[in-house]
Amino acid sequence: MIIVGELINASRKPIRPAIEAQDKAAIQKVAVDQLEAGADYIDVNAGIFVGKEADYLSWLVEIVQEATDGAPCCIDSPDPKAIEKALSVHKGIAMINSISLEKERYEALLPLIAGTEHKVVALCMSDAGMPETTDARLSIADKLINGLVQNNISLDNIYVDPLVQPVSTKDAFGVEFLEAVEKIMKTYQGVHTMCGLSNISYGLPIRKLLNQSFAVMAIARGLDGLIINPLDRQMMANIIAAETIAGRDFYCANYLGAYRGGKLE
Numbered sequence: 001m002i003i004v005g006e007l008i009n010a011s012r013k014p015i016r017p018a019i020e021a022q023d024k025a026a027i028q029k030v031a032v033d034q035l036e037a038g039a040d041y042i043d044v045n046a047g048i049f050v051g052k053e054a055d056y057l058s059w060l061v062e063i064v065q066e067a068t069d070g071a072p073c074c075i076d077s078p079d080p081k082a083i084e085k086a087l088s089v090h091k092g093i094a095m096i097n098s099i100s101l102e103k104e105r106y107e108a109l110l111p112l113i114a115g116t117e118h119k120v121v122a123l124c125m126s127d128a129g130m131p132e133t134t135d136a137r138l139s140i141a142d143k144l145i146n147g148l149v150q151n152n153i154s155l156d157n158i159y160v161d162p163l164v165q166p167v168s169t170k171d172a173f174g175v176e177f178l179e180a181v182e183k184i185m186k187t188y189q190g191v192h193t194m195c196g197l198s199n200i201s202y203g204l205p206i207r208k209l210l211n212q213s214f215a216v217m218a219i220a221r222g223l224d225g226l227i228i229n230p231l232d233r234q235m236m237a238n239i240i241a242a243e244t245i246a247g248r249d250f251y252c253a254n255y256l257g258a259y260r261g262g263k264l265e
Helices: 015-020 024-037 053-067 080-089 103-113 134-150 173-187 197-201 207-221 233-245 250-260
Strands: 002-009 041-045 073-076 095-101 119-126 158-161 225-228
Touching: 002 015, 002 024, 015 024, 024 041, 024 053, 041 053, 053 073, 053 080, 073 080, 080 103, 095 103, 095 134, 103 134, 119 134, 134 158, 134 173, 173 197, 173 207, 197 207, 197 225, 207 233, 233 250
Parallel strands: 002 041, 002 225, 041 073, 073 095, 095 119, 119 158
Antiparallel strands: none
């Protein structure tokens, strides 16, 4: 399971003032805490700072990698120009969040990643809007995967995000997402699937319960990447357990290691 730590996001109350004040120590602590909790990538997002986003995003990349001995970042932005600037200071292989089938975004981002070893989140979104059914997701995923491969991006570097939508707005959204994950993983051998799952519980009480249950169900369908808060010990324990039950933990080594490390309590 690839874990992207989601906490360095300017939309979060503790993070926005830290970015504005250029509080390097505060940001670096959040980065190190996530890495130590099991994150493989540290998400950096400064999207709320219109006009300053590119500068803030590249600063975040630099200080996060400084504090984490070069741990890879997930560069998360709606602005391709901000992604380009952040990539210019990133050391090593980054993850880009995200390319979609929206024409303007697709054409702006593709030259930045074509022929590189960067990981890319391929979001199932098009100019027609957000897909609601499994088939609509598969149609977009097919175009994205084929387009990326044709531009010399390997399947192993593609993380398809089938797009999580709130079950509070339509009760079939959870099932449609889960079915899309399963079909993508079976149809495109070697590709990955990734999502930020918290949107599933939007508008409902006890959101953690729904998020944790959804994560376990998605892992059972083949999901192998999550954008989450790795400091949520219960979520991380559920992920470890789900992967073990799904047969993705050779001789239960990860589960036993987590138990010995006190991570399942």
